[in-house]
Each structure stands twice: as C-alpha cells, then as structure tokens.
Amino acid sequence: MGSKNTxxxxxxxTILELKLQRDKLKQKQKxxxxxxxxxxxxxxxxxxxxxxxxALLALKxxxxxxxxxxxxxxxxxxxxxxTQSIEFSLLEKDILSRLDAGNSILKELNKEMSIxxxxxxxxxxxxxxxxxxxxxxxxxxxxxxxxEEEILxxxxxxxxxxxxxxLPDVPTTEIPIVPVKLSLPEEEEEEEEExxxxxxxxxxxxxxxxxxxxxxxxxx
Amino acid sequence: xxxxxxFPSIHNFSPFYTQxxxxxxxxxxxxxxxxxxxxxxxHHKLYRLELSEALNGELFxxxxxxxRLKLETLQIIxxxxxxxxxxxWDSPPSKNAALIYWRKPExxxxxxxxxxxxxxxxxxIVTLYEILHGESSEGMEFHNLNQTILLKALDILVKRGVxxxxxxxxxxxxxxxxxxxxx
Numbered sequence: 031m032g033s034k035n036t037x038x039x040x041x042x043x044t045i046l047e048l049k050l051q052r053d054k055l056k057q058k059q060k061x062x063x064x065x066x067x068x069x070x071x072x073x074x075x076x077x078x079x080x081x082x083x084x085a086l087l088a089l090k091x092x093x094x095x096x097x098x099x100x101x102x103x104x105x106x107x108x109x110x111x112x113t114q115s116i117e118f119s120l121l122e123k124d125i126l127s128r129l130d131a132g133n134s135i136l137k138e139l140n141k142e143m144s145i146x147x148x149x150x151x152x153x154x155x156x157x158x159x160x161x162x163x164x165x166x167x168x169x170x171x172x173x174x175x176x177x178e179e180e181i182l183x184x185x186x187x188x189x190x191x192x193x194x195x196x197l198p199d200v201p202t203t204e205i206p207i208v209p210v211k212l213s214l215p216e217e218e219e220e221e222e223e224e225x226x227x228x229x230x231x232x233x234x235x236x237x238x239x240x241x242x243x244x245x246x247x248x249x250x
Numbered sequence: 251x252x253x254x255x256x257f258p259s260i261h262n263f264s265p266f267y268t269q270x271x272x273x274x275x276x277x278x279x280x281x282x283x284x285x286x287x288x289x290x291x292x293h294h295k296l297y298r299l300e301l302s303e304a305l306n307g308e309l310f311x312x313x314x315x316x317x318r319l320k321l322e323t324l325q326i327i328x329x330x331x332x333x334x335x336x337x338x339w340d341s342p343p344s345k346n347a348a349l350i351y352w353r354k355p356e357x358x359x360x361x362x363x364x365x366x367x368x369x370x371x372x373x374x375i376v377t378l379y380e381i382l383h384g385e386s387s388e389g390m391e392f393h394n395l396n397q398t399i400l401l402k403a404l405d406i407l408v409k410r411g412v413x414x415x416x417x418x419x420x421x422x423x424x425x426x427x428x429x430x431x432x433x
Contacts, residue, residue: 038427042416042427045374046375046377046416046418046425047418047419049375049376049377049380049425050377050379053377053380056379057379117374
C-alpha cells in the first residue's frame with residue numbers, strides 16, 4: 031500500500047516528518063522517565079542495604095536523566111509549536127485562496143450586472159408595463175360600453191317599477207257634493223263670534239270630509 | 251495483566267487437548283477452541299499469536315491436568331479461524347504466527363474514522379504512532395493496537411476514499427492524511 035500523489039502535497043510530507051520526529055522524541059522521553067524511575071528504585075534498594083555511596087551514585091544518575099528529560103520536553107514543545115504554526119499558515123493560505131476565488135466570481139457577476147444593462151432592463155420593464163396598461167384600457171373600455179347599455183336598460187326597468195308601485199290609481203268615482211249650512215246672526219256682539227266660528231267650521235269640515243273620501247278611495 | 255482470564259470448564263477436560271478422530275467431534279472441538287482464543291485475546295487486548303511460544307502459555311497448557319495442545323492441532327484451529335475471518339496468517343507459508351481478529355479490520359476502520367471526525371483531525375496529517383500511542387487516542391479501543399492490523403484498517407479507509415497514506419524518509423515511517431467533507 032504505497033502512497034499516491036493525489037491530494038498529498040509537499041507541505042503534507044514536511045508536516046509528517048515533523049510529527050514523526052515528535053513521536054521519536056516522545057518515545058525517547060518514555061525511556062528517560064523509565065530509567066529515572068529505575069534509578070530511584072536502585073537508590074532505595076542501596077539504602078536498604080546500607081550502601082550510601084551506591085545510593086548517591088544512583089541519585090546522580092537520576093538527576094542527569096531528569097535534566098535530559100527537561101531538554102527533550104523542550105524539544106518536543108518546539109517541534110509541536112512549529113508544526114502548529116505551519117498548519118495554521120496553511121489554513122490561512124487556504125482561506126485567502128477561497129476569498130480570492132469568491133472575489134473573482136463576484137467580479138464576473140458584476141460584469142454581467144453592468145449599470146447600462148440594469149438601465150436597459152428597467153426601460154424594457156417600463157415599456158412592458160405601459161403596453162400592458164394600454165391593453166387593459168382598451169379591453170376595459172370596450173367592455174364598459176357594452177355594460178353601460180345593459181346597466182341603463184336595467185335602470186329604466188327599475189325606475190319604471192318604482193314609479194308604478196308608488197303612484198296610487200286615479201279614482202273613477204265622482205266626489206259627492208256636501209251641502210254647507212249657514213245660520214244668520216241675531217245680536218251684534220254675538221255676530222262677530224259666530225262669524226269667526228262659521229268661517230272656521232266650514233273650511234275645516236270640508237277639508238276633513240275631503241281627506242276621508244280620499245282615504246276611502248285609496249283604500250279601495 | 252490486570253485481571254485473570256476465567257477459562258470455561260471445557261479447558262479442564264483432558265480430551266479437549268487431543269485432536270479428535272471423529273469429524274463431528276473434531277469440528278466441535280475446533281469451534282470451542284476458536285471461541286476460547288478470541289475471548290482470551292479480547293480480554294488481554296492481544297493481537298498477534300506466535301504459535302510455538304503460545305503453546306507454553308496458560309492458554310494452551312493446563313498445568314492442573316498436565317495437558318498441552320500440540321502445534322499441529324493449533325494450526326488446524328487457526329486454519330479454521332482464517333476461513334471464518336477471525337484470524338489471518340502473519341507468516342505464510344510457515345504457519346507459525348497469526349493475527350487474531352477478535353475485532354475485524356473493518357470494525358477498526360470504522361472506529362478510527364469516527365475518532366478522526368470527533369477529534370477534528372480531518373484534513374490533517376496523523377502519524378501511526380499518534381493513532382496507536384498518542385494522548386488523543388487514550389481510552390479508544392484501538393489504543394496500542396497492533397500496527398499490522400492498523401495498516402489493514404487504514405487500507406480499508408483508503409479504498410473508501412476517506413484517507414491517504416504517506417511515507418516518510420524512512421521505510422518504516424508512515425503517516426495518514428484524513429480527508430474531510432471538503433476533501
């Protein structure tokens with residue numbers, strides 16, 4: 031299973047080498063810590079056996095291992111820092127590349143969307159709207175003229191019906207003549223009063239009788 | 251080894267260590283041994299079986315009843331497991347070492363693929379050491395997995411098109427690039 035060139039860049043190989051080196055340092059670190067612990071154990075055993083100089087020698091070895099461990103840890107951190115910086119830079123480069131691609135697309139779109147094209151489009155739209163309005167007017171005018179005749183005819187019919195309903199029929203019978211009775215005054219003072227009464231009575235009575243007759247006719 | 255593996259009672263049965271003559275009994279014997287091997291390896295997280303060496307171990311040598319499996323019998327058992335897909339000879343044609351698949355490479359591949367996604371490792375370079383022994387894979391079942399099995403699992407991912415292997419300056423130095431959704 032060999033590696034192919036597809037999707038694998040030289041940057042990837044560089045990062046791989048850095049990470050492999052980091053792995054080697056980590057394995058080295060494990061060995062160093064192992065030896066350090068071993069030295070501690072040797073020192074304890076030496077002390078149990080009363081061998082002080084042996085214990086001191088073991089502890090010296092442990093100290094050396096610890097310093098070696100610190101150096102290795104620093105190297106590991108340096109490698110990881112470098113690796114992460116490279117990876118982040120590659121990410122930034124990728125972002126920049128995509129921004130550039132987006133910008134190119136935007137420029138192409140702007141070419142298609144030039145101001146002249148927009149103005150022409152708006153003019154065409156306005157012309158189309160005007161044309162539509164003219165068609166609407168023509169159609170609506172024709173329809174209205176036809177409808178108006180029908181509406182007027184309907185209006186005449188309605189008007190005729192209303193008039194027929196409202197107006198009463200002309201009476202066919204003759205109005206009977208009612209005789210009016212007049213009395214002569216006997217005294218001068220009473221004459222004025224009686225005259226006023228006489229004047230009032232006939233007109234009101236005649237009007238009343240006339241109204242009654244009309245009501246009867248209308249009812250009939 | 252943290253905990254002691256408990257053998258089933260058949261492990262204390264003397265004839266269990268003798269290759270049976272009757273075919274049906276032999277087949278049953280082989281199946282039972284296969285199950286014990288898979289359980290033992292899963293329990294101790296072992297991946298590679300060296301037959302000669304293992305025959306001296308507790309798995310195939312019962313001190314209590316003073317019985318031990320023979321090499322030829324064990325080879326027959328492993329052959330059966332190979333057919334079943336739960337083992338693969340690691341040293342053909344000598345038949346002295348085998349990979350034991352208590353979990354198949356396809357399963358390892360899926361576990362690794364999920365781990366890559368969960369850890370956000372898509373579109374980045376990962377070393378084999380990092381997958382097997384790194385801090386980020388601690389707690390995962392494939393931590394300390396056998397490298398040969400890992401390579402088989404990664405090869406499956408390569409064929410799926412979600413990964414690509416890289417070789418470093420040394421022949422043994424390998425890395426993987428896992429592709430993301432934008433890959």
